[in-house]
Amino acid sequence: xxxxxxxxxxxxxxxxxxVGEPLLICHATGMCARAYEPLAxxxxxxxxxxxxxxxxxxDATVPTNGRFDWSGFTxxxxxxxxxxxxxxxxxxxxxxxxxxxxxxxxxxxxxxRSAYLFEPVVIPSAEGWEVNDxxxxxxxxxxxxxxxxxxxxxxxxxxxxxxxxxxxxxxxxYVEHGMLTLPDGTAQLKCAPENEAATFEATGKPNYDLxxxxxxxxxxxYGSLEAEEILAGVAVKLVEILPNGRxxxxxxxGHFGPLENPRLIGRSVLAALAP
Numbered sequence: 001x002x003x004x005x006x007x008x009x010x011x012x013x014x015x016x017x018x019v020g021e022p023l024l025i026c027h028a029t030g031m032c033a034r035a036y037e038p039l040a041x042x043x044x045x046x047x048x049x050x051x052x053x054x055x056x057x058x059d060a061t062v063p064t065n066g067r068f069d070w071s072g073f074t075x076x077x078x079x080x081x082x083x084x085x086x087x088x089x090x091x092x093x094x095x096x097x098x099x100x101x102x103x104x105x106x107x108x109x110x111x112x113r114s115a116y117l118f119e120p121v122v123i124p125s126a127e128g129w130e131v132n133d134x135x136x137x138x139x140x141x142x143x144x145x146x147x148x149x150x151x152x153x154x155x156x157x158x159x160x161x162x163x164x165x166x167x168x169x170x171x172x173x174y175v176e177h178g179m180l181t182l183p184d185g186t187a188q189l190k191c192a193p194e195n196e197a198a199t200f201e202a203t204g205k206p207n208y209d210l211x212x213x214x215x216x217x218x219x220x221x222y223g224s225l226e227a228e229e230i231l232a233g234v235a236v237k238l239v240e241i242l243p244n245g246r247x248x249x250x251x252x253x254g255h256f257g258p259l260e261n262p263r264l265i266g267r268s269v270l271a272a273l274a275p
Contacts (some may be wrong), residue, residue, distance in 0.1 A: 003083055006075040008064030010052040013080050018044030023090045023273065025051035026077065026097025028256075029121075030140065030196045032058030039092070039258050040171045042266025044272045046211065047090070052080040054096070056195035067110055068136035068195075070204035074103040081111060088113035090273050095231070096121055096199065102206045104243050105216050116248070116269045118221040118258050119231040121207050122238060137197040143189070150175050150187040162256055170259040192219060217244045219272035221265065223253035231255055248272070 001013040014024070015032045023043060023178040025036045035052035040049040053060040054076050056068070063072065064163055078098050089112055093101040098120030098231035105112045147153040154175045157163040163171060179187045220242070233253075248268045250257050258265045 001009045001083060002059075003079050004159035005072075005079045007067045007072055008061070009019075009055040009077060010061045010075065011055065011076045012059035013083055013122070014051045016040035016044070016049040016051055018046070018048045018081070020047045021090065021203070022084045022184065023047035023049050023092065024080065024084055025049060026093040026101055027051065027054065027057065028097055030057070030191055031094070031174065032178040032190065034058065034176040035170060035259060036094075036262075037173045038167060038262035039266055039269075040255075040263055044271060046270060047199045050080070050084050052076065053167075054100070055197070057191045057269045059190070062195060068200075068202040070103060070197040070202050070206075072202075074107060074204075077101065077236070078103050078111075080106070082177065085152045091115040092118075092258075092269055092273075093120060094118045095255065096230070099206050102211060102214060102218075103122060103204070105214050106210050109215075109265050112216050114217040114219075114270045114273055116219045116221060117235075117238075118265065119235050119255055120206075120238070122208065122211060122234050137200040138202060140196040141193050142167070143193040143196070145189045145193050147179075147187045148181055149185060150181065153179060153187050162254065165254060166256060170262060174259070186203040188269065210211075211238055212241050212243070217246075218242055219246050220270070221247050221250060221257065221268060223250050223255060223257045225251070245274060246272075 002010050005011050033053045043049050054073050063116050091101050098117030107216045180190050220235045220238050222232040225232045239245045253260050
């Protein structure tokens with residue numbers, strides 16, 4: 001489904017199949033909904049899985065006014081949730097996706113019944129602190145946006161981190177659905193490097209004070225504390241301050257854990273949301 005959000009944005013909501021009550025997957029910055037198809041396959045025996053493309057990602061459009069404040073991403077999520085169910089929702093969020101679930105629950109308490117958040121982007125305070133935004137945005141702007149073909153992109157990504165650590169089917173899904181084949185056969189990222197950078201730089205990220213207000217049961221997953229010092233460390237802190245939080249440590253995984261080992265994370269999601 002294509003759904004109208006704010007700022008002239010049309011988001012894309014994908015039905016990834018399955019049986020049972022709905023579960024919504026919310027992707028990380030720079031990713032797209034259908035990159036999580038391998039994770040959805042692990043959940044489909046228990047849930048009817050949906051996934052959305054946030055603004056400027058995947059098949060969603062770019063804000064006509066250039067607005068990348070995280071409240072805009074929250075608007076996108078609110079529209080998607082309303083299309084999926086009128087009941088409190090079960091959800092999975094990765095990085096930005098997890099943070100946006102927290103923002104929506106703060107905006108409309110009771111929207112999320114329970115969720116698994118893998119290394120959500122949360123900052124200590126609303127002002128004067130960044131999650132290494134300059135480094136991440138600069139890195140995003142340096143990303144190569146165009147390849148001779150999707151096959152070349154797949155080959156190049158598989159050779160180097162961080163995408164080289166993704167399970168093969170997850171990487172293939174990212175290349176297939178996160179890239180557009182142009183008329184001359186070349187492949188181009190759907191999430192343009194400038195838009196990915198703008199997402200990293202945008203204001204409105206959730207902070208620790210906000211998280212202490214959320215009584216929703218949240219399972220917070222995180223990878224190696226040594227390899228991913230910032231967001232993995234934040235995840236550990238969140239378990240301490242969330243009123244109803246629990247930890248899921250995955251020390252063999254990095255920040256892209258849900259795409260590195262969808263089976264392992266799928267089992268954790270099922271244990272958290274369908275015990």
